Amino acid sequence: MPAAKRRFLSDLWKLTKPYWKSEERLKSGLLLAVIVGMSLGIVYLNVLFNEWNNLFYNSLQEKNIDAFFRLFGRFTILATMFIIVAVYQIYLRQMLQIRWRRWLTQRYTERWLTPHNAYRLRFEGGLTDNPDQRISEDINGFVEQTLSLTLGFLESVVSLVSFSVILWNLSGDIHILNLPIPGSMLWAALVYAGVGSLLTHYIGRPLIRLNFFQQRYEADFRFNLVRVRENAEAIGLYGGEDQEGRGLVERFSHVVANWWGIMRRQKRLTWFSAGYSQAAIIFPFLVAAPRYFSGAIHLGGLMQTVSAFGHVQSALSWFIDAYTRLAEWKATVDRLTGFEAALEDLDTHSEAGLTRQAAPAGAGMALRDVSLRLPDGGTLLAGASLTLPPGERVMLAGPSGCGKSTLFRAIGGLWPYAAGELAMPEHERTLFLPQRPYLPIASLAGAVAYPDPPERYGTDKIATALAACGLPHLVDRLGEERHWSQELSVGEQQRLGFARAILLHPRWLFCDEATSALDEASEKTLYGLLVDRLPDTAILSIAHRPALAAFHHRVARFVPAGEGAAWRLDESPLAAPQPVPA
Numbered sequence: 001m002p003a004a005k006r007r008f009l010s011d012l013w014k015l016t017k018p019y020w021k022s023e024e025r026l027k028s029g030l031l032l033a034v035i036v037g038m039s040l041g042i043v044y045l046n047v048l049f050n051e052w053n054n055l056f057y058n059s060l061q062e063k064n065i066d067a068f069f070r071l072f073g074r075f076t077i078l079a080t081m082f083i084i085v086a087v088y089q090i091y092l093r094q095m096l097q098i099r100w101r102r103w104l105t106q107r108y109t110e111r112w113l114t115p116h117n118a119y120r121l122r123f124e125g126g127l128t129d130n131p132d133q134r135i136s137e138d139i140n141g142f143v144e145q146t147l148s149l150t151l152g153f154l155e156s157v158v159s160l161v162s163f164s165v166i167l168w169n170l171s172g173d174i175h176i177l178n179l180p181i182p183g184s185m186l187w188a189a190l191v192y193a194g195v196g197s198l199l200t201h202y203i204g205r206p207l208i209r210l211n212f213f214q215q216r217y218e219a220d221f222r223f224n225l226v227r228v229r230e231n232a233e234a235i236g237l238y239g240g241e242d243q244e245g246r247g248l249v250e251r252f253s254h255v256v257a258n259w260w261g262i263m264r265r266q267k268r269l270t271w272f273s274a275g276y277s278q279a280a281i282i283f284p285f286l287v288a289a290p291r292y293f294s295g296a297i298h299l300g301g302l303m304q305t306v307s308a309f310g311h312v313q314s315a316l317s318w319f320i321d322a323y324t325r326l327a328e329w330k331a332t333v334d335r336l337t338g339f340e341a342a343l344e345d346l347d348t349h350s351e352a353g354l355t356r357q358a359a360p361a362g363a364g365m366a367l368r369d370v371s372l373r374l375p376d377g378g379t380l381l382a383g384a385s386l387t388l389p390p391g392e393r394v395m396l397a398g399p400s401g402c403g404k405s406t407l408f409r410a411i412g413g414l415w416p417y418a419a420g421e422l423a424m425p426e427h428e429r430t431l432f433l434p435q436r437p438y439l440p441i442a443s444l445a446g447a448v449a450y451p452d453p454p455e456r457y458g459t460d461k462i463a464t465a466l467a468a469c470g471l472p473h474l475v476d477r478l479g480e481e482r483h484w485s486q487e488l489s490v491g492e493q494q495r496l497g498f499a500r501a502i503l504l505h506p507r508w509l510f511c512d513e514a515t516s517a518l519d520e521a522s523e524k525t526l527y528g529l530l531v532d533r534l535p536d537t538a539i540l541s542i543a544h545r546p547a548l549a550a551f552h553h554r555v556a557r558f559v560p561a562g563e564g565a566a567w568r569l570d571e572s573p574l575a576a577p578q579p580v581p582a
């Protein structure tokens with residue numbers, strides 16, 4: 001077996017195995033067994049229909065009205081059975097499909113949302129673009145294609161064997177160079193479908209790559225549409241619509257160009273496959289006609305032969321009919337395997353970020369000999385150490401782009417390109433307040449309490465926190481569900497972030513320019529509130545305005561380093577512990 005095929009089968013097995021070994025295996029196994037039984041039942045019914053053909057057309061030829069009506073009755077019974085089996089076979093298959101899809105979706109969503117994976121996946125390279133598409137479309141496609149292709153394969157094989165036997169028995173000998181060759185109809189069907197399969201394979205092969213790229217271009221285009229929707233305000237204010245429009249047209253041109261490739265290839269394939277299936281209607285009559293006209297078989301035998309030929313040919317042509325879907329299936333398996341590999345890689349990544357340790361009780365947070373790198377290998381920061389005892393407040397200062405936020409990412413476990421130690425007290429709440437706090441599309445109460453459920457605090461506490469942070473006008477809207485990050489001003493969002501901090505009362509608070517959009521007076525009020533309401537909370541604040549130093553005990557600065565790294569951390573205690581300004 002060629003290496004590519006072996007790899008495909010092993011990828012397929014790797015994606016399929018977990019479900020069939022899961023806790024759902026018994027119920028779904030039973031369901032699959034019933035579906036397989038029904039597929040075999042359909043083939044059996046087709047065999048009975050085929051025999052019926054012989055008797056029915058003979059009754060017509062012989063003008064035997066009794067036999068005609070008896071066979072009419074038999075047809076009714078067979079057709080009823082066929083309809084029932086066909087309906088339930090599809091119904092149960094769809095039931096199995098949604099069970100399998102639900103399980104896989106849950107598994108991949110959980111792995112994607114394993115702490116920090118969703119962020120770190122961006123460093124994993126090309127195969128992990130658009131995880132949303134992997135989780136929604138590809139899992140669905142994979143389950144649907146795997147079930148329909150494997151069951152179709154089973155049906156085709158069983159049908160091929162059954163009707164080959166029938167065709168063999170119905171065929172007479174043909175003579176080639178005076179040698180009698182038995183099973184002429186079977187050989188004719190095999191040669192006809194075999195040649196067809198090979199030609200289809202040859203013509204349709206490029207569709208695999210084309211379909212893979214089509215899905216990628218469609219997803220890129222959709223993603224950029226969503227970005228424009230999310231940033232409509234900024235785009236409108238810059239007057240960037242033209243620029244965005246050009247970008248979208250450019251992305252859509254990839255969709256169109258690739259689609260033309262698919263169309264051209266599909267056209268070639270359809271030229272062939274449409275001609276091929278038309279020829280298949282008349283071909284068996286041509287092959288069987290000599291025996292009919294010579295009287296070797298009756299009309300019933302001719303019709304049964306033609307019908308059996310049709311079944312053998314369609315079973316053999318299964319590969320032809322399924323060609324495009326096989327190509328799509330392989331593309332889906334490739335994409336999911338890439339996603340799976342990237343997630344696995346994250347689990348075993350050598351770039352594990354800071355080494356985390358539990359700090360001894362009462363010792364506080366400590367960074368030891370920390371260095372930060374960029375994905376391209378350049379060193380941002382080297383040899384940094386910093387302690388943050390419980391309840392102490394330290395300001396982190398430094399020029400733009402020196403790596404302050406990256407240090408926060410490393411502390412939060414997001415940044416993989418970091419080395420050194422981080423000691424943190426265990427089981428104590430940590431909260432990060434970025435410049436724009438993340439606001440879920442939820443009730444305002446839910447947005448304030450995020451990531452906790454609002455019920456944990458109750459409306460009164462949430463309202464008090466909001467009012468204290470200068471948002472009393474929002475208190476009446478706590479139950480409203482809105483896209484809050486599009487509605488509130490950036491300053492209001494920052495105030496909401498402080499309300500969240502007061503509500504969640506973390507022991508460790510990391511503020512990354514959390515008051516950058518506020519005027520100095522409001523900034524002072526909010527910091528004063530933090531110090532007042534959270535006196536036992538240790539705070540590490542990234543801030544540019546020197547006035548904020550007054551709310552901290554120490555300042556740690558990013559200062560230019562010597563060779564090898566861009567920056568180092570320099571601690572400068574403030575002259576005296578700062579009194580909190582009134």
Ligand SMILES: Nc1ncnc2c1ncn2[C@@H]1O[C@H](COP(=O)(O)OP(=O)(O)OP(=O)(O)O)[C@@H](O)[C@H]1O
Pocket residue numbers: 374375380398399400401402403404405406407
């Ligand atoms: N995902 C990323 N991939 C590559 N480089 C990155 C990534 N994130 C940050 N950087 C780079 O790391 C450097 C430090 O960025 P960082 O956001 O930590 O700066 P900062 O000190 O917080 O700046 P500012 O004060 O402007 O917020 C910058 O040069 C930035 O371009």
